[in-house]
Amino acid sequence: MPFQVVLVTVVFLAMPGPLLIGFGLGWMTMLTIAVACGSTAYALLSWWHSSFGLREDHLVVHTGLVRRVSREIPLSRLQAVDVVRPLLMQVLGLAELRVELAGGDSSEIRLRYLGRGTAERLRASLLAHAAGLSGKTPEAPEWPFYRLPFGLLLGALAFRLPVLGAFMLFLMLIAGGIAVGELGVLGGAVPLLLGLMRGFLGPLMRYTDFYASLSPDGLRLRYGAFAARMQTVPPGRVQAVRLVEPLLWRSLGVVRVEANVAGYVGERQMDSSVLLPVVPRHLAFALVDELFPGTSAAGVPLHPAARGHTSGDALGVDGKLFVARRGLFCRIIEIVPHARAQSIRMTAGPLARRRGVATVDADTPPGPIRARAVGRDLAEARRVVDGIARYGHEARSSSAGPERWATRSEAAGRQG
Structure with a gap:
């Protein structure tokens, strides 16, 4: 709300303001105050007439004053839930709840100026509904994973x-x-x-005061000095992971962990792609194994690329993961589960075919990660593409999507 008021006032001063300066400084000051007060009143009335609630497994949101907008969203489309608290909201004890949904750049829902307790209880209720549980289910416990010194x-x-x-x-x-x-x-x-x-x-x-924990409702991240943020990524929403290791960090034994998270798009995807900003290398691989259950990313053997490429380029494939390593000065390891790969491509231009090499790409939903293995022998590249396609088909046919994951696990347990 303060940002909207400032924006309207600045636009007024930048556009019609110079035309009105001829009326004198006093009139100009009075008009500016009037515009600021009017925009404040409109923002307050719009906020006052906004409402939200839960109807079975749907989130219902009503917004707007002049142009009334009502949205009813099935929580099966929920991708991520964040609680954001800029500095002013921290002082006032308020918070903003951001709900990311499947459906593109306009799918984000923001519930502003909630009490901190209300925002956190609503977050827990939304995650419970998305998991197929009752909205009155107590918040899931969490286990500490990593606190960044x-x-x-x-x-x-x-x-x-x-x-x-x-x-x-x-x-x-x-x-x-x-x-x-x-x-x-x-x-x-x-x-x-x-x-x-x-x-x-x-x-x-x-990333000051960064803390990561694991919970049945997903990976929980808390961080921020002037804009405190609590980010929750439900199970199954991470599509690909990469470990970034700059040259000088190798002596420290630390990496940065980034991910393609389903639901975040455009600028919000880039803003929320960092899962761990600085973490010891062994803990980074431990997180990958938590995000992709049943895998061992550190145990996948990597095979160097053909001659003519940097010594850091390598590729590894097992029954569950596609792992590509590249970079000499800044080493990058990209990890994609076969079940999350949307397509597998082998490309080879005229010069590459003359040299007998090809590039293998594992395509995932939009995000900073573009898993690619360069400099592979043509025969090897073909075997890799065929093998990943087979592994992916088997993985997708034996597992369901991430919707209502809690009730599925309960049903499986009863059947067992």
Whole structure:
């Protein structure tokens, strides 16, 4: 609401405001105050006339003042539930509930200015409904998985080649400008400073107080200094995972874990793709095994690419996972379960065919991960594609989707 009021006021000052400046500063100030008060009143009335509720296994939301909009969403389409608390909301004890649904970029539902307790109880109720349980089911317990020490976060973010290089160049420009007395040199320091703020201070503030836990209703993530966030990813929503290991992080033995999460699209997908910002390597593989039950990502043997490619390129396939490793300076390991791969492609251009090599891609739902194995022998690539297609068909035919996962497990237990 404050952001909407500020946005309307700024637009007024930027567009009709200059035309009205001729009436004098007093009139201009009064009109600006009137616009700000009017937009505040409209936002308050719109919020006051908004309502929501649960009807069986549907979430019903009514919004709008002049243009009334009603939405009724089956919770079987629920993909993720986040509780977000910007700094002002933390001070006021409020929270915003963000519900991600299957269905594209316009499927997100935001319930703003809820009490913190109300938001967390509604989150638990939505997750229970999505699992096929009663909305009055108590919140599922959780087990600690990983708490990120602030010192490790600080050191890992600083211990990267782009950050170190930008910082050294910034110091050199400052020192050079002072030494020669030429302030124009300092102008080049401003873009570097902005880059450092985005690449270092931004992630530092975002992932401060990071805590991850495991629960029957999914992976729970809590993080943020100025915008506290509680993110819950229900079981089966993670489609692919990658481990990012910059060159300097190898001495620390840590990686970053990212994922393609079903339901998040566009900018929200990129904003929510990091599952663990900095974590020891063995814990990263442990999380992958939790996200994809019955797998052992660390145990998949990797085979190097054909000659002519970097020594880091490799591919591994077992009965459950497609694992591709690439990169020399920044090592990336991409992991896709066969059941989550939407398609498997083998591509080979004219030059690649002359060299007898091909590229194998495992396509997944939209996200930052594009699992690809380059430099594979043509015969090997064909065997891999045929094998993954067979494994994927078997995995999908023997397992159901992620909807109502709790009741399915209960039914299976009764049958056993």
